[in-house]
Amino acid sequence: MRRVVAEVRTDVDAARERDPAARGAGTARILIGWAGVQAILSHRVAHAMHEAGVPALPTALSYVSRAVTGVEIHPAARIGDDCFIDHGSGVVIGETAEIGCCVTMYQGVTLGGTGFARGKRHPTVQDNVTIGSGAKLLGPITVGHGAKIGANSVITKDVSPLSTVVGNPGHTVKVEGRRVEGPDSDWIHLPDPVAEAIKSLSERITKLERRLVAIDGKPPEAEVEELRAKQGPTTAGG
Numbered sequence: 001m002r003r004v005v006a007e008v009r010t011d012v013d014a015a016r017e018r019d020p021a022a023r024g025a026g027t028a029r030i031l032i033g034w035a036g037v038q039a040i041l042s043h044r045v046a047h048a049m050h051e052a053g054v055p056a057l058p059t060a061l062s063y064v065s066r067a068v069t070g071v072e073i074h075p076a077a078r079i080g081d082d083c084f085i086d087h088g089s090g091v092v093i094g095e096t097a098e099i100g101c102c103v104t105m106y107q108g109v110t111l112g113g114t115g116f117a118r119g120k121r122h123p124t125v126q127d128n129v130t131i132g133s134g135a136k137l138l139g140p141i142t143v144g145h146g147a148k149i150g151a152n153s154v155i156t157k158d159v160s161p162l163s164t165v166v167g168n169p170g171h172t173v174k175v176e177g178r179r180v181e182g183p184d185s186d187w188i189h190l191p192d193p194v195a196e197a198i199k200s201l202s203e204r205i206t207k208l209e210r211r212l213v214a215i216d217g218k219p220p221e222a223e224v225e226e227l228r229a230k231q232g233p234t235t236a237g238g
């Protein structure tokens, strides 16, 4: 009983510390109004029953919790202390997912598999990781401690500790709070060999058509237009 009370207190405190809207809110208010806290607490019960070999009930509890909170957590998933799911809705945590301590997740996060493989197929998230809203973490990858995953990122590869990863596909923009520097840091303007080849061909066709016009005087049937505007130095200019 003492353990249950301690777990409830830790999960409620996590909401109070990490959700500005919960600062100063009483325990009862958080238990009634914070779907992410309700989902984690009911998962702790479902997981304990699952570990004890209780049939059917863990799945039923997980189903009811999903209906109420919009958070689907498989009863077998392992979630450490002090975890917080903000807003709750749309979060999916798969069967073999493992989540460390002090992890924060926002709505719409998926810790999912990539196919029909069995065995370990969901992510392992180490301590103190923050996962932004809508991020999809897929496969048996490891997200290192203290990492930040940007909102709406799609992550299918391991993430180094203390790094910030954003985008689809996820790429590292910061390590230990410092921007990534060096030849591989410009992920926005990566070369596109297929587009370059087509562009070169279209330029050659345009030149050939101009020569034909000069020879037989007939205008070309269709003008070959440039594929896309030249990229500027930033995404806004590209």
Ligand SMILES: CC(C)(COP(=O)(O)OP(=O)(O)OC[C@H]1O[C@@H](n2cnc3c(N)ncnc32)[C@H](O)[C@@H]1OP(=O)(O)O)[C@@H](O)C(=O)NCCC(=O)NCCS
Pocket: 087, 106, 131, 132, 133, 134, 148, 149, 150, 151, 152, 153, 164, 165, 166, 167, 173, 174, 177
């Ligand atoms: C990734 C995140 C944690 C910011 O981390 P940070 O270390 O402070 O990084 P910065 O804000 O300095 O951004 C670094 C670069 O990544 C880009 N970036 C940040 N978040 C991004 C995202 N979600 N998707 C794509 N690019 C993103 C920035 O534009 C910046 O690009 P630049 O180097 O070209 O200027 C934050 O942007 C984020 O997505 N947080 C999730 C918050 C959330 O889900 N809130 C929901 C509340 S309901």
